[in-house]
Amino acid sequence: xxxxxxxxxxxxxxxxxxxxxxxxxxxxxxxxxxxxxxxxxxxxxxxxxxxxxxxxxxxxxxxxxxxxxxxxxxxxxxxxxxxxxxxxxxxxxxxxxxxxxxxxxxxxxxxxxxxxxxxxxxxxxxxxxxxxxxxxxxxxxxxxxxxxxxxxxxxxxxxxxxxxxxxxxxxxxxxx
Numbered sequence: 020x021x022x023x024x025x026x027x028x029x030x031x032x033x034x035x036x037x038x039x040x041x042x043x044x045x046x047x048x049x050x051x052x053x054x055x056x057x058x059x060x061x062x063x064x065x066x067x068x069x070x071x072x073x074x075x076x077x078x079x080x081x082x083x084x085x086x087x088x089x090x091x092x093x094x095x096x097x098x099x100x101x102x103x104x105x106x107x108x109x110x111x112x113x114x115x116x117x118x119x120x121x122x123x124x125x126x127x128x129x130x131x132x133x134x135x136x137x138x139x140x141x142x143x144x145x146x147x148x149x150x151x152x153x154x155x156x157x158x159x160x161x162x163x164x165x166x167x168x169x170x171x172x173x174x175x176x177x178x179x180x181x182x183x184x185x186x187x188x189x190x191x192x193x194x195x
Contacts, residue, residue, distance in 0.1 A: 023052055025051075025095055026052070026053045026055060026091055026094060027045055027052055027054050028054075028055050028056075029054060030057055030058075031056045031058035031065070031069075038056065040072075042056075042074050043073055053075040055074065055078060055090070055091065056076065056077045057078055057079075057080050058078075058079065058080065059080050061077060063104045065104070070101060075098075075099050076090060076094050076101060078102055079102050097188070117184065120169060121184045123168055123169060124184045127165075130151065130153075134147060134151065134158065134162060135177060135187075138162065138174050138177050138181070139181035140187060144158045
């Protein structure tokens, strides 16, 4: 019998361990497992590295007693939590890009959102065409325009944006 934890909590200052490699190992071997880091203090660089390595959160040890239970419930529900770094908050580039992508999603028509959801759920152009009642050629044209708006060159990148912006969730994938 195999056991996969829902959440793994790691101490940021584990001696002798590259914490970011450990996070990548955990998330690659158990993709549904969320990794949360605990740290005394950290800066923007540590926060960005934690995010880039696949962590679902970085929480200050100072807030453990008051905020940890709520934080872990939120992470388990699929949210990411990154507390403000010691030297103040400045959005890393990836967060800024996500905000730009969210603005594009917010301006999209319902039809375009439906097309992106189809791509993100793994549907082919023909399947999307049938579900939206438009021609396959129209699907291709719309998707090319949408990918151009996001500045991406393939369907995988578009699917990642759909997941990061909340346009599609894991529940959507189970029903697709």
